[in-house]
Amino acid sequence: MSAPDAPPVPLPSLPVTFRPTRTRVVLYAVGIAQLAALTAIALALPKLSGGERISFILTGALVLAVLLLLGRPKVVARPEGVTVVNLTTKRELAWAQIVRVNLRVGDAWVHLDLADGTSLPAMGIQPGIARDQAIRDARALRDLVENHGAVDHTAL
Incomplete structure (x- = not known):
């Protein structure tokens, strides 16, 4: 709340969107980093089969999807x-x-x-x-x- 002497804070003009921007940035960055890391691991390990590589990448995509949902x-x-x-x-x-x-x-x-x-x-x-x-x-x-x-x- 503002002090009695303080000028009134103007109302934001409509439409206005409120969202947790910093939280979204962290969630998106972690999700992309996780997907990139799991994809790099899947491609770098020579003894993985095709199915194992796909499961690594799909796990990274699933983590990213959950983090995108949390940023919604x-x-x-x-x-x-x-x-x-x-x-x-x-x-x-x-x-x-x-x-x-x-x-x-x-x-x-x-x-x-x-x-x-x-x-x-x-x-x-x-x-x-x-x-x-x-x-x-x-x-x-x-x-x-x-x-x-x-x-x-x-x-x-």
Whole structure:
């Protein structure tokens, strides 16, 4: 939150996408390095059969696919509402459906309290590697929710 004397922080212009950029860079780099290493090993070992070489490369591709999946989460705010993309799910929300944006100490990611009484994890804003950026993103999303019609937003 800003100090009373500080000028108000302007709302980000829509559409805006929140995602854990540093985490994605690490995941993608590790996945590509893993695939490259396993491919190099498969090609460098002369006593491997064709099937063994393929299994090395497929293992590297599988590791890369899992890491790409872990890098998928994002939160997209548009004039119409918010899209939350988590590992395997995608959910479209109208602004009025979001009651509160929560990022408490120790949370792995933001949680959105919804008007129907449920909570939706928004894994696209996570403080893992970039805590300060996640706090800024959570506050920006909270401010957008407040500006676009939700009721109570005091949980940051």
